[in-house]
Amino acid sequence: MKTILKGSESEVVINTEGPVVIIGESINPTRRKKLVSTLSERNFEVVYDLATSQIEAGADVLDVNVGFPGVDDAKLLPETVMAIQEKYDVPLCIDSPNPYAIEAALKVINGKCLINSVNGEEKSLDAILPLAKEHNAVVIGLVMDDNGITHDPEQRLRIAEKILNRAVKIGICEEDVVIDPLAMAVSAVPDAGAVTLETIRLVSTRLGLNITMGASNISFGLPIRGVLNSSFMAMAIMNGLSCPITNPVLVTSAIRATDLLLGRDDYAMRYIEHYKSRL
Amino acid sequence: MKTILKGSESEVVINTEGPVVIIGESINPTRRKKLVSTLSERNFEVVYDLATSQIEAGADVLDVNVGFPGVDDAKLLPETVMAIQEKYDVPLCIDSPNPYAIEAALKVINGKCLINSVNGEEKSLDAILPLAKEHNAVVIGLVMDDNGITHDPEQRLRIAEKILNRAVKIGICEEDVVIDPLAMAVSAVPDAGAVTLETIRLVSTRLGLNITMGASNISFGLPIRGVLNSSFMAMAIMNGLSCPITNPVLVTSAIRATDLLLGRDDYAMRYIEHYKSRL
Numbered sequence: 095m096k097t098i099l100k101g102s103e104s105e106v107v108i109n110t111e112g113p114v115v116i117i118g119e120s121i122n123p124t125r126r127k128k129l130v131s132t133l134s135e136r137n138f139e140v141v142y143d144l145a146t147s148q149i150e151a152g153a154d155v156l157d158v159n160v161g162f163p164g165v166d167d168a169k170l171l172p173e174t175v176m177a178i179q180e181k182y183d184v185p186l187c188i189d190s191p192n193p194y195a196i197e198a199a200l201k202v203i204n205g206k207c208l209i210n211s212v213n214g215e216e217k218s219l220d221a222i223l224p225l226a227k228e229h230n231a232v233v234i235g236l237v238m239d240d241n242g243i244t245h246d247p248e249q250r251l252r253i254a255e256k257i258l259n260r261a262v263k264i265g266i267c268e269e270d271v272v273i274d275p276l277a278m279a280v281s282a283v284p285d286a287g288a289v290t291l292e293t294i295r296l297v298s299t300r301l302g303l304n305i306t307m308g309a310s311n312i313s314f315g316l317p318i319r320g321v322l323n324s325s326f327m328a329m330a331i332m333n334g335l336s337c338p339i340t341n342p343v344l345v346t347s348a349i350r351a352t353d354l355l356l357g358r359d360d361y362a363m364r365y366i367e368h369y370k371s372r373l
Numbered sequence: 374m375k376t377i378l379k380g381s382e383s384e385v386v387i388n389t390e391g392p393v394v395i396i397g398e399s400i401n402p403t404r405r406k407k408l409v410s411t412l413s414e415r416n417f418e419v420v421y422d423l424a425t426s427q428i429e430a431g432a433d434v435l436d437v438n439v440g441f442p443g444v445d446d447a448k449l450l451p452e453t454v455m456a457i458q459e460k461y462d463v464p465l466c467i468d469s470p471n472p473y474a475i476e477a478a479l480k481v482i483n484g485k486c487l488i489n490s491v492n493g494e495e496k497s498l499d500a501i502l503p504l505a506k507e508h509n510a511v512v513i514g515l516v517m518d519d520n521g522i523t524h525d526p527e528q529r530l531r532i533a534e535k536i537l538n539r540a541v542k543i544g545i546c547e548e549d550v551v552i553d554p555l556a557m558a559v560s561a562v563p564d565a566g567a568v569t570l571e572t573i574r575l576v577s578t579r580l581g582l583n584i585t586m587g588a589s590n591i592s593f594g595l596p597i598r599g600v601l602n603s604s605f606m607a608m609a610i611m612n613g614l615s616c617p618i619t620n621p622v623l624v625t626s627a628i629r630a631t632d633l634l635l636g637r638d639d640y641a642m643r644y645i646e647h648y649k650s651r652l
Contacts, residue, residue, distance in 0.1 A: 280633055280634060280641065281641060284636060284639060284640070284641075285636040287633070287634030287635060287636060288634070288635050288636035291611070291634075291635075312634065316641060316644070316645075317645070317648045318626060318630075318648060321603070321626045321627055321630045322630045322633070322634065324600070324603060324604065324607075324627070324630075325603065325604075325606075325607035325627050325630040325631045325634060326607075326630075326634050327604075328603075328604035328605075328607040328608050329607050329608060329611045329631070329634065329635075332570070332608045332611065332612075333611075347597060347600045348600055348603070348604050351597075351600045351601045351603075351604040351605075352604045352608070354559060354566070354601070355559060355566035355567070355570075355591065355601065355604060355605050355608065356566060356567050356570075356608075357563060357564040357566060357567035360563060361563070362559065362560060362563075362595060365595070366595075366596070369596045369597060
């Protein structure tokens with residue numbers, strides 16, 4: 095299945111058959127004090143630095159999250175989107191728990207973006223899906239609902255189905271629903287890795303949708319996180335993860351390696367091109 | 374399924390459910406000039422260095438290969454085995470294409486070893502399986518036969534079945550057959566990774582046997598091989614690889630990470646223990 099994202103003129107195709115599309119996670123205030131302080135002054139230099147470094151490292155899409163304590167992100171999110179669009183023509187993934195911020199950002203978006211995210215809660219479905227339909231956006235469906243977070247992969251699949259059905263019912267195309275199987279820290283939940291990998295396999299084989307994931311959470315609180323993130327990435331991609339939200343500066347090598355090993359990179363061209371760009 | 378290997382007093386259990394058992398690959402003359410020159414003089418100091426470094430890095434079993442041009446390995450292999458057994462009580466994997474060398478080594482082995490390897494060729498089955506039976510050894514079955522190497526995973530599965538059936542017919546227990554799905558360089562054969570991963574999945578789900586693999590071949594001829602080896606290792610382990618033959622100094626971190634992510638390492642104890650040993 096192919097999901098198409100657009101910038102002003104650019105186009106990115108997320109294909110369930112690969113190769114992997116990388117959504118850069120780094121425009122996000124969590125643990126980035128300098129981003130918070132500059133954004134507070136409507137100074138977008140740090141945003142630009144993060145955009146440039148991620149695109150150079152292999153990001154195809156940029157996640158944009160400007161949530162921090164005290165911010166009015168219904169104002170700051172569209173302003174940041176406009177600032178990025180002035181300099182870069184790459185599809186965006188607008189990331190906020192606040193439907194008003196999502197709506198405000200959708201009004202200024204060029205092209206076709208990702209919304210991060212809707213989930214299976216009635217409140218979320220009612221707020222976000224009509225916005226996705228109205229603005230012709232692709233929506234990420236996170237597999238939690240009014241009962242909270244389940245650790246049963248079959249239940250997570252059922253929530254994914256519910257989100258898909260509700261989206262289709264209001265006229266959103268199936269390919270414009272991308273599922274996030276929910277990755278939690280294995281340091282907190284010992285079977286978090288296995289549950290997420292099995293959820294990916296189920297969503298991929300039963301629903302055939304494109305799959306994204308905040309892939310760095312899994313290693314939170316553990317040493318040498320890069321090894322955990324790379325190993326998890328490889329397994330998740332084999333099971334059907336097609337567009338991870340991750341730090342391309344750290345894991346593009348592992349992603350290119352995985353595509354190559356899965357026979358999705360003829361003559362190792364993308365792998366070697368990435369390797370050369372790192373020299 | 375559980376396959377039990379033994380040293381003089383030690384025991385290693387290879388379990389299809391994990392965690393992964395590491396077979397150290399480094400006692401092997403390929404690209405190790407100093408090993409060749411010292412072995413030629415029956416000096417085992419380099420062998421000891423390689424044994425120590427691999428065990429410290431996490432090897433549970435040591436592969437022993439002393440094949441190089443001009444060597445009489447029917448003499449040198451048993452001598453090397455005896456030298457290792459004098460200093461280390463770890464199960465061994467005796468590795469030679471020469472049945473006479475295998476037989477000579479089996480005569481001096483303490484415990485229960487691995488034979489690396491038999492394959493589906495009639496000549497190989499006739500020479501190796503009776504030795505495995507006679508000496509109560511575990512045998513690695515490499516999925517090639519008189520027709521050479523196939524790139525069809527279903528055909529590779531059939532060769533694995535043939536080796537298993539022939540072994541069982543002469544009285545070898547099913548659990549004493551470990552399959553090698555054959556990993557070739559993706560630089561030479563673009564679909565080598567995908568074919569091997571699918572063969573592992575088929576052997577695991579249909580035959581339920583333990584699975585080994587010379588896991589470093591896959592990246593031959595490409596840059597930053599460690600990234601390819603680690604990503605391949607993670608995917609192969611998820612599909613059923615239970616006892617890779619690899620360089621523990623380089624990939625034990627990725628293996629421990631993968632076990633942790635698959636929910637096979639309660640409280641991340643083995644992962645953190647390995648991390649601490651590397652400090």
